[in-house]
Amino acid sequence: SAVISQKPSRDICQRGTSLTIQCQVDSQVTMMFWYRQQPGQSLTLIATANQGSEATYESGFVIDKFPISRPNLTFSTLTVSNMSPEDSSIYLCSVEDGYNYGYTFGSGTRLTVV
Amino acid sequence: QKEVEQDPGPLSVPEGAIVSLNCTYSNSAFQYFMWYRQYSRKGPELLMYTYSSGNKEDGRFTAQVDKSSKYISLFIRDSQPSDSATYLCAGDSGAGSYQLTFGKGTKLSVIP
Numbered sequence: 001s002a003v004i005s006q007k008p009s010r011d012i013c014q015r016g017t018s019l020t021i022q023c024q025v026d027s028q029v030t031m032m033f034w035y036r037q038q039p040g041q042s043l044t045l046i047a048t049a050n051q052g053s054e055a056t057y058e059s060g061f062v063i064d065k066f067p068i069s070r071p072n073l074t075f076s077t078l079t080v081s082n083m084s085p086e087d088s089s090i091y092l093c094s095v096e097d098g099y100n101y102g103y104t105f106g107s108g109t110r111l112t113v114v
Numbered sequence: 115q116k117e118v119e120q121d122p123g124p125l126s127v128p129e130g131a132i133v134s135l136n137c138t139y140s141n142s143a144f145q146y147f148m149w150y151r152q153y154s155r156k157g158p159e160l161l162m163y164t165y166s167s168g169n170k171e172d173g174r175f176t177a178q179v180d181k182s183s184k185y186i187s188l189f190i191r192d193s194q195p196s197d198s199a200t201y202l203c204a205g206d207s208g209a210g211s212y213q214l215t216f217g218k219g220t221k222l223s224v225i226p
Binding site for chain 1: 155156160165214219
């Protein structure tokens with residue numbers, strides 16, 4: 001399976017600021033996925049990022065709030081913009097497993113907005 | 115109604131017990147079913163996946179899917195303290211949908 005490095009692992013941010021989360025994969029992948037895991041809630045897909053095209057956002061998520069970059073086949077960033085306490089969550093990137101049906105996840109970014 | 119329902123627990127069992135974790139789902143299009151294990155402060159780790167109905171065994175873990183009742187199960191035999199984690203079930207319609215739907219997870223503690 002692919003190995004994913006995600007940075008930062010955690011951060012505490014002031015409301016109104018933005019945080020960019022980085023996701024590095026040790027192999028080339030076509031699609032990368034960004035998820036949010038709120039306390040007591042299901043993992044929820046934010047968007048799918050293909051290299052060379054605009055990210056595709058799920059219902060309830062918009063590009064202005066969660067801009068995504070995908071400059072190459074091993075790297076992606078997710079920015080959480082103009083943060084409010086409601087954005088406090090764990091953000092995870094994910095790629096297809098490559099060997100089994102399923103997905104590999106990074107270790108996540110634990111974000112607290114104060 | 116959530117597409118994947120999962121009892122959040124927490125579930126506490128003694129070491130060596132057989133653990134049964136269960137989910138129900140509502141989306142008839144689901145063809146692939148997955149179980150993930152998530153340790154505290156870590157990302158989910160794929161444990162097993164199953165296609166359509168049936169059983170799949172991997173060591174101490176057995177995944178079971180009954181599509182007729184839309185019921186997903188994970189059994190852990192001879193549970194160990196290292197199995198203490200949150201277990202997430204997920205469904206996917208496949209065919210390149212990339213639309214995994216997760217349950218909320220069940221927190222399991224195995225007591226030595």
